Amino acid sequence: MIATVPALETDRLQHRSTSLKSTNSKLGLVPLSFFAATTTLAAIALLLSGYLAYVGFMSSQVVGCDGGLFNCDHVLTTRWAKIFGVPVSMLAVTLYLVVIVAIGFLRSGRDSFRRIASTVMMASAAVATTAAVWFISIQVFTIGHLCPYCLVVHACGVLLLALMLWQYPSAWIKTGYSMTVGVVAGVALIAVQAFTPAPQTFMIETNETLSTPVTTEPFAAPITVDGESKPNSETKSKADNFDAPVAMLFQPLWFATGMLQIEAGASANATPRLVPVSGGRKTLDARKWPVWGNVDGKYVIAEMFDYTCEHCRNTHRAVRDAKAQLGGDFGVVMLPVPLHRSCNDAATSNAPERADACEIAALAVSVWLIDPTKFTELHDWLFAQARTATEAKAQAETLVGKARLSQELAKGTAAKYIAKNIILYKDAGAGTVPKIIFPTTTLVGEVGSGSTIAEFARR
The missing domain is CATH 3.40.30.10 (Glutaredoxin)
Incomplete structure (x- = not known):
C-alpha cells in the first residue's frame, strides 16, 4: 500500500499533463460569439486607426474632437503621435489587419492554422494593450488632453486580449510566450519614442x-x-x-x-x-x-x-x-x-x-x-x-x-x-x-x- 501512493500520484500528474497538452494542441473551432466579438473589435479599431492615419498624413482636423479636455487635434500634432515620421495610427492599421486575418483562421478546419492564429492574436493583443497603457499615460500625464478616437482604439486592444485569455484559459502557459513577445514589442515601441529625437511635427x-x-x-x-x-x-x-x-x-x-x-x-x-x-x-x-x-x-x-x-x-x-x-x-x-x-x-x-x-x-x-x-x-x-x-x-x-x-x-x-x-x-x-x-x-x-x-x- 505504501508503494502504491507515489504510483497513483504519478498517474494523476501524467493524466493532467496529457490533458493540458491535448487542450493546447487541439484548440477546436472558436464559438461564433467569440468570432463575432473579436471581429467587431478589430474592425472598429482598424477603421478608427485608418481615419486617424489619414488625418495625420493630411494634417487635417479631426471631426467632433477639437476642444477642452478632449482635443484630438492637439494630441495628434505632438511628437508622441509619430514614430520615425510615420503616424503611430498607421502601425495600428497594420496590427489590426493582421488580427482580422488571424481571426479568420480561428474558424479554419486545420488545427495547425488555428494554433498559429491564436498565437498571432495573443501577441498582437499584448502589443495593443502595452501600447494602450503607454499612450493613455502620455495623454493624461504629459499632453494634458485626450483623444476619444484613440481611447476607443486602445479599449479595443485591451478587450481583445481579455477575450483571448477568456477563450483559452487552459492554454495560458503556452500562450504566455506569445504574450511575452507582444509585450517586448510594445516596450520596444515605447523605447523608440522615448529615446530617439522628436520627429517632425509640421x-x-x-x-x-x-x-x-x-x-x-x-x-x-x-x-x-x-x-x-x-x-x-x-x-x-x-x-x-x-x-x-x-x-x-x-x-x-x-x-x-x-x-x-x-x-x-x-x-x-x-x-x-x-x-x-x-x-x-x-x-x-x-x-x-x-x-x-x-x-x-x-x-x-x-x-x-x-x-x-x-x-x-x-x-x-x-x-x-x-x-x-x-x-x-x-x-x-x-x-x-x-x-x-x-x-x-x-x-x-x-x-x-x-x-x-x-x-x-x-x-x-x-x-x-x-x-x-x-x-x-x-x-x-x-x-x-x-x-x-x-x-x-x-x-x-x-x-x-x-x-x-x-x-x-x-x-x-x-x-x-x-x-x-x-x-x-x-x-x-x-x-x-x-x-x-x-x-x-x-x-x-x-x-x-x-x-x-x-x-x-x-x-
Whole structure:
C-alpha cells in the first residue's frame, strides 16, 4: 500500500499533463460569439486607426474632437503621435489587419492554422494593450488632453486580449510566450519614442510659383479718421497684393526694436518691404503690420498664429531661437488669427480654451498701434505661458496706459487687422496654425527647432 501512493500520484500528474497538452494542441473551432466579438473589435479599431492615419498624413482636423479636455487635434500634432515620421495610427492599421486575418483562421478546419492564429492574436493583443497603457499615460500625464478616437482604439486592444485569455484559459502557459513577445514589442515601441529625437511635427507646403521675389507695389493703406476707414486718394487696385489698415493719423515715424510706426502722410514715401503670404497670392507691406524683429532685415517672413494655441506657444520658442541665430537680419510679420467663431468664421469650434483668443489678439494689435516699441514685449509675454484675456489686458494697460488702450480698442482698428488676417488665413487654406510663411514654402504645425526656421529663412 505504501508503494502504491507515489504510483497513483504519478498517474494523476501524467493524466493532467496529457490533458493540458491535448487542450493546447487541439484548440477546436472558436464559438461564433467569440468570432463575432473579436471581429467587431478589430474592425472598429482598424477603421478608427485608418481615419486617424489619414488625418495625420493630411494634417487635417479631426471631426467632433477639437476642444477642452478632449482635443484630438492637439494630441495628434505632438511628437508622441509619430514614430520615425510615420503616424503611430498607421502601425495600428497594420496590427489590426493582421488580427482580422488571424481571426479568420480561428474558424479554419486545420488545427495547425488555428494554433498559429491564436498565437498571432495573443501577441498582437499584448502589443495593443502595452501600447494602450503607454499612450493613455502620455495623454493624461504629459499632453494634458485626450483623444476619444484613440481611447476607443486602445479599449479595443485591451478587450481583445481579455477575450483571448477568456477563450483559452487552459492554454495560458503556452500562450504566455506569445504574450511575452507582444509585450517586448510594445516596450520596444515605447523605447523608440522615448529615446530617439522628436520627429517632425509640421507639414511643408511648397509653392513653386514663387521662384522669384514678388516686386509688385502693394495696395495703399486705408486711413482711419474718427473711427471710420477711408481709402487713400492714391489707392490703386492690384489683384496680387493685400493691404493693411493704418491705425492712426499724424503719428510720428520711428524705428524701435525693428518695427515701424507709419505716419499717414509719410507712408507714400517709405520704401515698401513686401512679404508674400497666402501661398504667394498676396503680398504685405511689412511696414504696415506688426513685426517682431527687424522689418529691414535680410530675412523677413510671416507667421499666422493664435495666442491661446499651445503649439503656437511652443513654436514661438523656436522663432526666438531662429532670431538668436540670424540676429538683426531676422524679422517676422505677426498675423494673429484667433481660432474662435466669435471673430473667425473659419474656426472649427468654440473650444473653451479659445474663448479669450479674439480679445487677446485685439489687445496685442492695439498695443502695436499705440506704441510699436511695446509690442515685442507684450508678444513675448503672451507666449511665455497660457494667459487669460484679463491678464493680457492688465499687462497691456501697464505697457501703454489704460486710457490709451481703451481709446484704441474703441476705434475698432485692431478688429479690422484681425479681419484681414482671417482673410489671409482662409486664402492659405485655413486649418492648422501656426503657419510660418516663407517666400516659396509654408511650415504648417508646431516647429520645435529654431535651426529649422533659420534654414528655411536662408533658402
